Structures are given as C-alpha cells and as structure tokens.
Amino acid sequence: MLHRHKSASFRLPTRVTAAILAAACPAWVAAADGDKAGDVVSVASLSGTGAQRVLQRALAEARTRKENVCVVVLNAAGDLRTAECMDRASSAAFAIALGKATTSAAFRARTRGFEQAVEGGAAELLAAPNMMPIDGGAPVLVDGQVVGAVGVSGGRSDIDGDIAAAAAAAIGAERAR
Numbered sequence: 001m002l003h004r005h006k007s008a009s010f011r012l013p014t015r016v017t018a019a020i021l022a023a024a025c026p027a028w029v030a031a032a033d034g035d036k037a038g039d040v041v042s043v044a045s046l047s048g049t050g051a052q053r054v055l056q057r058a059l060a061e062a063r064t065r066k067e068n069v070c071v072v073v074l075n076a077a078g079d080l081r082t083a084e085c086m087d088r089a090s091s092a093a094f095a096i097a098l099g100k101a102t103t104s105a106a107f108r109a110r111t112r113g114f115e116q117a118v119e120g121g122a123a124e125l126l127a128a129p130n131m132m133p134i135d136g137g138a139p140v141l142v143d144g145q146v147v148g149a150v151g152v153s154g155g156r157s158d159i160d161g162d163i164a165a166a167a168a169a170a171i172g173a174e175r176a177r
Helices: 014-024 026-032 048-064 093-107 111-119 123-127 157-168
Strands: 070-075 080-085 137-142 145-153
Touching: 048 070, 048 080, 048 145, 048 157, 070 093, 070 157, 080 093, 093 111, 093 137, 093 145, 093 157, 111 123, 111 157, 137 157, 145 157
Parallel strands: none
Antiparallel strands: 070 080, 070 145, 137 145
C-alpha cells in the first residue's frame, strides 16, 4: 500500500526572505543599495517607436526607388526590434538584411566600408563572426552614440546602402558615414 504525504507549504514574510538573502549574499545588498561609480554603464537604445520610424522610412525610400526589399531594425545590443519584407522581395533577402544589420550593430559602422575593404583584398574580414561585408547595413546614431542598426537587402548593394542610410537618419539621428 502506498502512502501519500501532504507536504506542508509556507511562505516567509518578505522582510525575513530579504534578511536571509542579505546574510547569504552581501553582494546582492550592495547592488540593491545603488550603483557604485563605474560599475554600471547606461546605454541608449532604439525604442519600439523609433524602430518603427526607421522601418517606415526604409520602406518609403524603397518604394520611391521601386525596389522590393527586406528591412531589419535592431536595438543597440543587436536584438531584433522590427522587420518587414515587401511582397516581391527575394526569399533570401531577410537573412541577408539581418546579417547586414547585425554586422552594423556589432561593429558600429556601415557595412559599405567592409565591402570596400574586402574588394580591396582584406579577405580576413570574411573570417570575423557575424560579418556580412555587403553594403546595406547602417548604424542608427543619436548624439554620436549607436542606438541601433538597420539592414536592407533586395536591391543592388549600393542601393540597399542608400536606403539603409536614409532609414538610419529617420529619427533625427546623424547620417551614418
């Protein structure tokens, strides 16, 4: 015969739990007491609204140029904020746009420079992780600080680059170099 035991459950008051944790891990208490100078860096990042503005600017620029593209917008950490592919964009365009945006976010630079460097013989760039050395990626800058990145793919790389640069400037940011 099997015996089933009911387990007792109880909950410690929040103050007791906090006291136990404070005793067990003094670093948590120090962190909870506030930042120590130099321990934490505040980084500006593209908001959802800002990402949508960048996306819409890229799509408008693509329509003006009669290009069918995919656009990917990342935040400062390189995380996806938004993306959209136009109806007639290539099936590979999303992956390429994501690669361009990721490269731009990681290296905080336009991908045009990497494309030119590879064309000039710097093949070692191809070995770098997250490297898509094709024009069409641009960092989104506000007050000189990278807050996100945009990648565009679907047209010729120079056209993708122009669309990405226009999109990056959509939130009052400095035009990417």
